[in-house]
Every structure is written in structure tokens, then in C-alpha cells.
Amino acid sequence: MFLKPDYNLKSIYEINLEELKSLGIKAILFDLDSTIMASKSGCYSEETRNWLNKVKESFFVAVISNNKNPKYIQKVQNISDFPLLFNAGKPRVRRTKKFLKNYDLPPKECVLVGDRPLTDILCGKLLGCKTILVDSITAKTESKVVRLVRALERCSIRK
Numbered sequence: 204m205f206l207k208p209d210y211n212l213k214s215i216y217e218i219n220l221e222e223l224k225s226l227g228i229k230a231i232l233f234d235l236d237s238t239i240m241a242s243k244s245g246c247y248s249e250e251t252r253n254w255l256n257k258v259k260e261s262f263f264v265a266v267i268s269n270n271k272n273p274k275y276i277q278k279v280q281n282i283s284d285f286p287l288l289f290n291a292g293k294p295r296v297r298r299t300k301k302f303l304k305n306y307d308l309p310p311k312e313c314v315l316v317g318d319r320p321l322t323d324i325l326c327g328k329l330l331g332c333k334t335i336l337v338d339s340i341t342a343k344t345e346s347k348v349v350r351l352v353r354a355l356e357r358c359s360i361r362k
């Protein structure tokens with residue numbers, strides 16, 4: 204089905220970096236909230252930070268986020284050492300396309316990683332990137348309502 208991601212993983216740590224490399228992937232574009240950062244927390248866990256540092260050794264790393272809260276953006280900018288695109292408007296592709304062009308990244312050489320099929324995965328597909336759907340980084344501590352919404356949204360990717 205159209206919204207089916209190329210990979211459906213439990214977390215970012217399951218991403219097979221060697222395999223991506225062998226497929227010619229040069230850049231990994233991450234959604235921010237719930238993908239590499241606990242939603243609205245404004246900070247990376249130590250585990251995530253270490254892992255991102257490892258990823259950066261072999262890939263161009265960037266964040267593509269729909270967040271548009273200026274205070275939050277500032278906070279994240281202060282603790283990130285890779286390019287960040289905020290107010291991306293996913294699943295619309297206009298701003299992300301421009302961002303990729305600025306960094307000379309062909310979509311075919313990018314993978315988009317996110318926790319939401321209807322924004323992240325759809326955006327990646329429309330761009331022509333590979334896509335990885337991950338469970339929320341805080342899945343275990345989310346409320347029942349949030350988990351229900353996530354389960355319903357995931358129905359959209361079942362065959």
C-alpha cells in the first residue's frame with residue numbers, strides 16, 4: 204500500500220546502518236518529536252545523542268520537524284550540531300525539497316525516519332526517499348489515548 208514504509212521498526216536503534224549504506228543512502232532525515240526526542244522535551248537522551256554521533260560518522264544527519272514554536276526551536280538548535288528544518292509542513296514536500304536542494308542531497312539518497320505514517324512516511328514517499336517508521340521513543344510511557352490514536356493511524360499502512 205502507498206503508505207507502507209520501507210522498514211517498520213521498534214526504534215531508531217534498530218536501523219541497520221550498514222544496509223542503508225549498501226543501498227546508496229547518504230543522508231538520514233529524522234523527524235524530531237517522538238522519533239529522536241521525547242515529545243516536547245527539548246533534549247536528547249544520552250543514549251540517543253551517542254547513537255546520533257555514531258550515525259554522523261557515516262551519514263549526513265538532519266532533522267525535518269513540523270514544530271514551529273520559536274522557544275522550542277531555539278532550545279533544540281542550541282543542543283544540536285546538525286542541520287534542522289522546522290515548520291516543515293509535512294506531509295507537504297515544498298520546504299523539505301528546498302532544504303535537500305540546499306544541501307545537494309538527491310531524495311533517492313535519503314531516508315526519512317519518523318513515527319507518523321500520515322505525515323513523516325507520506326512526506327518521504329512523496330519526496331521519493333526511502334522511509335522508516337519507528338514506534339514513538341516514549342511509547343512505553345504514553346497515555347492510553349495517545350496509544351490508541353497511534354494504533355488507528357497505523358491501520359492506514361496495513362495491506
Ligand SMILES: [Mg+2]
Nearest residue numbers: 234236237318
Ligand atoms: Mg513525530
